[in-house]
Amino acid sequence: FCGACVSVCPTGALADKSSKWDGKPDGMEVSTCPFCSIGCQIELHHKDGKLSKVYPSHDAEINDGQLCVRGRFSMPEATHHHERAKKPMLKRGKYFREVTWSEAQEEVAGKLKGLKPEEFLMLVSGDLTNESLFSAQKFVRSCLSGNSIDSTARLALPGGLGLWTKLFSLPISIKGIAESDAIIAVGLDSRFYFSVVGVQIRRALKHGAKLLTIDARDSNLGRYTDHRLQPMPGQEGILLNAVAGCLSGKKTHLKTIAKHGGMDEDAAKKAIDRINAGANLSVIIGPTVFEYSDTVELLDAIFALAKRKNTNFMPLYHGSNVRGAVELGAFGELLPGGVPSKGPGISLADLMTGKKRPKVLYLVGQAPFLERPDCEYLISQDIYYPPFPIDAFLPAASFAEAGGSLTNIEGRVQELVKIETPPEGAVTGYVRPDWQIFSDLSKKLDCGALGYRNAGDILKEIHEAVPGFPAKPDREPRRLKAESKLTVEKRNDPPAGKGEFLLIVEPAGFQHRGTDLSSVVEGLGELALEQGVRLNPDDLAQLGVEPGGRITITVDGVEVTASTKADGDCPAKVIYCSRPSNFGGLKECKNLEPLYHLKSNPIHVDVKVT
Numbered sequence: 349f350c351g352a353c354v355s356v357c358p359t360g361a362l363a364d365k366s367s368k369w370d371g372k373p374d375g376m377e378v379s380t381c382p383f384c385s386i387g388c389q390i391e392l393h394h395k396d397g398k399l400s401k402v403y404p405s406h407d408a409e410i411n412d413g414q415l416c417v418r419g420r421f422s423m424p425e426a427t428h429h430h431e432r433a434k435k436p437m438l439k440r441g442k443y444f445r446e447v448t449w450s451e452a453q454e455e456v457a458g459k460l461k462g463l464k465p466e467e468f469l470m471l472v473s474g475d476l477t478n479e480s481l482f483s484a485q486k487f488v489r490s491c492l493s494g495n496s497i498d499s500t501a502r503l504a505l506p507g508g509l510g511l512w513t514k515l516f517s518l519p520i521s522i523k524g525i526a527e528s529d530a531i532i533a534v535g536l537d538s539r540f541y542f543s544v545v546g547v548q549i550r551r552a553l554k555h556g557a558k559l560l561t562i563d564a565r566d567s568n569l570g571r572y573t574d575h576r577l578q579p580m581p582g583q584e585g586i587l588l589n590a591v592a593g594c595l596s597g598k599k600t601h602l603k604t605i606a607k608h609g610g611m612d613e614d615a616a617k618k619a620i621d622r623i624n625a626g627a628n629l630s631v632i633i634g635p636t637v638f639e640y641s642d643t644v645e646l647l648d649a650i651f652a653l654a655k656r657k658n659t660n661f662m663p664l665y666h667g668s669n670v671r672g673a674v675e676l677g678a679f680g681e682l683l684p685g686g687v688p689s690k691g692p693g694i695s696l697a698d699l700m701t702g703k704k705r706p707k708v709l710y711l712v713g714q715a716p717f718l719e720r721p722d723c724e725y726l727i728s729q730d731i732y733y734p735p736f737p738i739d740a741f742l743p744a745a746s747f748a749e750a751g752g753s754l755t756n757i758e759g760r761v762q763e764l765v766k767i768e769t770p771p772e773g774a775v776t777g778y779v780r781p782d783w784q785i786f787s788d789l790s791k792k793l794d795c796g797a798l799g800y801r802n803a804g805d806i807l808k809e810i811h812e813a814v815p816g817f818p819a820k821p822d823r824e825p826r827r828l829k830a831e832s833k834l835t836v837e838k839r840n841d842p843p844a845g846k847g848e849f850l851l852i853v854e855p856a857g858f859q860h861r862g863t864d865l866s867s868v869v870e871g872l873g874e875l876a877l878e879q880g881v882r883l884n885p886d887d888l889a890q891l892g893v894e895p896g897g898r899i900t901i902t903v904d905g906v907e908v909t910a911s912t913k914a915d916g917d918c919p920a921k922v923i924y925c926s927r928p929s930n931f932g933g934l935k936e937c938k939n940l941e942p943l944y945h946l947k948s949n950p951i952h953v954d955v956k957v958t
């Protein structure tokens with residue numbers, strides 16, 4: 349259910365549940381959906397200065413009158429939820445107390461003052477606006493010195509920043525998918541994420557395009573596909589490379605397709621010929637494929653296909669402004685404009701592995717842990733509280749209250765329109781845009797580097813610092829320069845471990861900043877992350893486990909007991925486990941956490957019945 353029927357209902361018999369009593373809106377602004385990298389254009393209807401409902405915009409470049417269920421229904425609830433944290437808070441003895449902005453700024457600035465780079469880490473969300481991401485890295489580098497900034501956006505870009513800088517140099521077009529005559533889709537199921545991409549695929553199929561899918565699982569695209577290759581998880585890259593080889597005329601690769609894809613050579617030849625006949629090819633890579641597939645083969649395949657004329661790519665990833673985080677240098681090893689950096693500092697990996705311990709940890713729209721991480725003083729700046737105790741909370745403005753811009757997967761810098769301007773007060777709260785919080789803190793630190801008056805000032809500065817970045821929102825797609833000096837992390841080791849089952853841990857969830865939206869948006873709760881693992885029903889029957897029953901997964905000295913869900917889409921002897929990148933609202937994931945940190949993915953595991 350995507351809500352399209354509600355959008356077009358001529359009688360008003362169908363209405364959004366969260367705004368059904370709002371009545372006729374006062375006005376409407378066209379803005380950008382802040383929930384994923386597609387950047388759909390939306391109509392934000394408002395009443396009495398408050399966001400009321402969201403309709404799709406008939407923007408021909410991206411979503412053309414369509415939205416997914418998350419974009420269509422989550423926004424009013426996500427910003428107006430009664431658990432929104434809207435006041436500055438500080439730990440005072442045993443208690444967490446409301447304080448004024450001035451008190452909070454004094455204390456936080458006092459803790460930050462004089463820290464060495466190895467004593468501090470700021471983690472920023474890949475959902476922040478361009479203006480806030482740029483200010484965050486400038487705040488760390490100019491006011492605190494060092495390179496101690498990192499982001500869980502990194503987790504959405506498996507293979508590393510070098511690999512994704514190269515991918516962002518490819519032609520990427522959402523509407524180009526609908527204009528294709530041939531499509532290769534690898535590991536994409538558009539029921540759960542990126543359904544707007546699924547709509548574009550169906551539009552192409554309607555005008556006669558041919559679809560080849562490469563997916564270990566059955567997906568919704570399996571219903572429409574003309575040719576389906578079904579490798580073991582992790583071998584998607586091998587198959588895509590073989591397909592790329594065949595498309596460039598090397599027929600010897602047909603054997604590889606037959607060996608790994610479950611299709612005989614004649615059928616493979618027919619599939620290749622039909623894809624080859626298409627003048628415009630789109631290659632879509634699902635958001636989990638780089639996580640567990642052979643990246644050497646994947647990259648070879650992608651860059652071989654890029655030599656073909658009129659080839660469009662869609663390397664999907666989670667997070668709304670992850671590309672902005674890469675371009676604006678929100679990582680220790682990367683400055684704005686893709687310039688490598690080598691200064692001292694702490695990284696997310698250092699923190700996760702316990703290699704380094706910051707004195708002060710500053711989380712901006714981030715909660716990538718279930719328990720309080722090891723540090724002396726913990727600051728959270730977000731729209732909801734994180735799921736662990738903190739020392740200071742700085743209330744950030746939500747997408748509806750802040751305004752700014754987001755960079756989508758195609759490189760368009762799109763406007764996020766400010767709809768709500770709540771006056772500061774005990775009832776309305778004291779939220780401020782992230783960039784303004786950094787700017788105010790910089791003054792307390794006597795650092796003159798961030799004297800911004802508005803988001804527009806920052807975008808102008810970004811324009812000067814980052815070649816090709818526009819000085820104001822500009823919906824023209826942009827390609828990055830391919831000659832990045834960053835290392836591309838290549839991986840083609842076979843799965844580690846010795847057990848009978850193959851375990852895949854894949855990024856998933858409806859994260860926005862540090863919170864999973866399924867915990868605050870009632871309807872999305874229906875689609876929330878499972879608290880267990882998924883297996884083929886035949887495997888469960890062989891194990892003698894009823895669906896919902898529990899199994900124990902053992903690998904590498906780790907033993908995890910999890911509930912099971914029968915999923916006919918899973919191949920035999922493969923276990924799928926979803927991994928959120930932020931844990932706000934997801935306390936229940938605790939029992940699965942050891943699986944998120946295994947040494948390899950996929951990995952062979954042993955299973956016994958609990």
Ligand code: SF4
Nearest residue numbers: 381384387388416419
């Ligand atoms: S596909 Fe992405 S951008 Fe579009 S409505 Fe859904 S979450 Fe928003």
